[in-house]
Amino acid sequence: MIDGKLGVAIQGAGWVSTEHIRAYLKNPYTEIVAIGSRTLEGARIKRDQMGLTCEVYDDYDRLLADPRVDVVSICTPPERHPIETIRGAEAGKHLLIEKPVATTVEDLRAMRDAVRRARVKTVVGFVLRWNPMFDTIKSLIANGALGQLFMAEVDYWHGRTINYASLANRARRVPTMSTFLGGGCHAVDAARYFVGSDIVEVSAYNAQVDRSVAVPLNTLAIVRFANGAMGKISASAELRSPYIFNVELLGDKGTIRNNLVYSDLFPGQTDYATIPTVTPNSGDVAHHPFQGEIDHFVDCIRNDVESHANLEDAVNTHEVCFAAERSAVEGRPVKLPL
Numbered sequence: 001m002i003d004g005k006l007g008v009a010i011q012g013a014g015w016v017s018t019e020h021i022r023a024y025l026k027n028p029y030t031e032i033v034a035i036g037s038r039t040l041e042g043a044r045i046k047r048d049q050m051g052l053t054c055e056v057y058d059d060y061d062r063l064l065a066d067p068r069v070d071v072v073s074i075c076t077p078p079e080r081h082p083i084e085t086i087r088g089a090e091a092g093k094h095l096l097i098e099k100p101v102a103t104t105v106e107d108l109r110a111m112r113d114a115v116r117r118a119r120v121k122t123v124v125g126f127v128l129r130w131n132p133m134f135d136t137i138k139s140l141i142a143n144g145a146l147g148q149l150f151m152a153e154v155d156y157w158h159g160r161t162i163n164y165a166s167l168a169n170r171a172r173r174v175p176t177m178s179t180f181l182g183g184g185c186h187a188v189d190a191a192r193y194f195v196g197s198d199i200v201e202v203s204a205y206n207a208q209v210d211r212s213v214a215v216p217l218n219t220l221a222i223v224r225f226a227n228g229a230m231g232k233i234s235a236s237a238e239l240r241s242p243y244i245f246n247v248e249l250l251g252d253k254g255t256i257r258n259n260l261v262y263s264d265l266f267p268g269q270t271d272y273a274t275i276p277t278v279t280p281n282s283g284d285v286a287h288h289p290f291q292g293e294i295d296h297f298v299d300c301i302r303n304d305v306e307s308h309a310n311l312e313d314a315v316n317t318h319e320v321c322f323a324a325e326r327s328a329v330e331g332r333p334v335k336l337p338l
Helices: 015-026 040-049 060-065 078-090 105-118 132-142 164-173 185-195 290-303 311-330
Strands: 006-011 030-036 055-057 071-074 094-097 122-124 149-157 199-206 218-225 230-236 244-251 254-257 260-263
Touching (some): 006 015, 006 060, 006 290, 015 030, 015 040, 015 071, 030 040, 030 060, 040 055, 060 078, 071 078, 078 094, 105 311, 122 290, 122 311, 132 244, 132 254, 185 218, 185 230, 218 311
Parallel strands (some): 030 055, 071 094, 094 122
Antiparallel strands (some): 244 254, 254 260
């Protein structure tokens, strides 16, 4: 710590790192002391763009050796997350890890084990947990608006606004990065978050129009939760549509459809009530509530408590994504844990 502030390093100088930097700059308990990237030029550009005077590194081990660094935000491409998480944990740094955290089960387990050994604090970048609509839904559930929640449907539909050349290049670089893992993991996490239970079985199907892209672009998964609830989770990168993130929750005393609610809590109700709130209706990183996520992460470190969105929790979400890919190929249900 420097003058009572946590020293923060941003590892990665791409799009999402900008939002991490902005959030840390607004937190009174953090100071950005370093930016790391594949090249010093990239790190310097990000530093200058954000008006910082911190150190820059093109060597991650040297960044971790900087004694001012207490916290690392890992904002690199997903295939880099495992090694950077493991080395960061071994160096005793608290870690915010962008999603997906890993692209294989083996890497996921190695990361989890490294964090367990090091006992550092982690948050995984399922930033929608701090979206105002999510806060509203969690409050409604806690106050009994649904009664017993028995079915959840969550969809991540990013549409053809995605650059297909970029998708193809990513598929060549990371042959395990399906749309369901790359973006649909947000939908899996949301379903688990609202149901309040891990997923224990997955049956999934793929459909694809553009077969020049080597990874699945559209996946539909039917899931069973440990508490007996059922779910439908989908991810698509081929539909012709603006970005859509659907949340539909069914209970014996009420139903939620995004920011619409119909519940026994409101006995005079004749139709769905609309709750004015900020919905997760944009795929733009700048639209996401990074301030809430990073303020929560900092509070966990300062108060020595575990996050509800830590790496340990995220293991089930990622295993669901891997299980969906396996189920779709093998044509059978897959039980968890893998």
